[in-house]
């Protein structure tokens with residue numbers, strides 16, 4: 236992982252378009268532009284022929300063990316924390332939150348104390364591993380047994396961060412207008428990589444706290460290609476707080492944030508964005524709820540693994556991939572030519588075993604005994 240404690244000015248696709256945005260600092264976390272490639276075997280399996288119309292963008296490879304979609308967001312958030320001279324980070328998620336884990340990795344590298352408020356979800360083996368890894372990375376874990384208690388701690392922590400500049404509040408999922416710049420860049424990165432080639436006609440991705448989707452949507456407008464690329468966000472925990480409107484609201488907020496940071500000359504050439512235009516939100520894949528999945532999700536994940544060697548998670552990427560698979564299958568059945576389709580792989584599948592193995596647990600047979608007592612029942 237390329238994470239250093241230096242902040243840099245932003246040499247990003249967005250800052251190359253609007254140089255006033257160079258002053259928005261990032262902590263370098265991303266290793267590289269993430270690769271994209273065709274999913275040849277999958278396309279043959281689903282459609283019976285190969286026409287180079289199924290693609291993947293490999294954000295699983297964004298930053299070694301910290302990869303996945305959080306790396307692009309944390310670059311901006313942690314630079315802001317450093318700028319504010321914060322001495323403690325605080326953030327939120329479910330017990331097996333990828334965001335909480337990625338923040339723990341980044342905070343560990345930067346040697347910044349981190350408190351994680353964690354709420355309930357089905358305790359799978361993967362959830363247990365993540366909890367152990369978060370502890371091994373030095374994060375302070377705070378248990379919440381219900382949504383209400385987690386929600387209250389989010390509100391309370393936000394207020395505390397307003398009162399004390401030493402506490403840096405990172406919103407759930409790391410999604411706000413600042414961090415969404417990471418996914419505006421991600422879209423523009425894809426556009427730069429595809430120079431001269433046709434863009435995918437649609438992009439499927441999972442949507443939780445909206446930052447990833449909002450960034451891609453806004454990126455497609457700022458890149459001048461919103462008419463050409465449909466962003467299809469697959470809701471994984473549909474609720475009044477997480478839905479298609481959340482994506483549009485955050486994309487607008489990010490647009491205004493960008494606008495505010497531009498020089499008058501650059502502001503004059505910022506395109507108008509009708510963000511609703513080529514955006515689709517699918518809510519029907521969110522059942523049975525956060526952290527739980529129907530057998531069809533597992534089957535779709537196995538298919539992608541068998542055909543292409545790619546690993547997904549059940550909470551987010553598995554549901555989005557199922558949506559893409561079923562859409563393509565229906566089109567192929569109707570003997571239609573499928574639109575060129577890109578799956579944005581947001582999940583970091585890097586194994587956590589080494590982090591867990593190397594930690595000096597008091598009782599290596601039952602490492603969870605080192606976690607606060609309220610978490611123990613999850614392991615017993």
Ligand SMILES: Cc1ncc(COP(=O)(O)O)c(C=O)c1O
Nearest residue numbers: 333408443444445446447551581
């Ligand atoms: C693997 C994965 N994909 C997608 C998402 C959703 O991203 P967002 O919260 O930006 O909508 C998350 C969020 O935690 C995630 O962990």
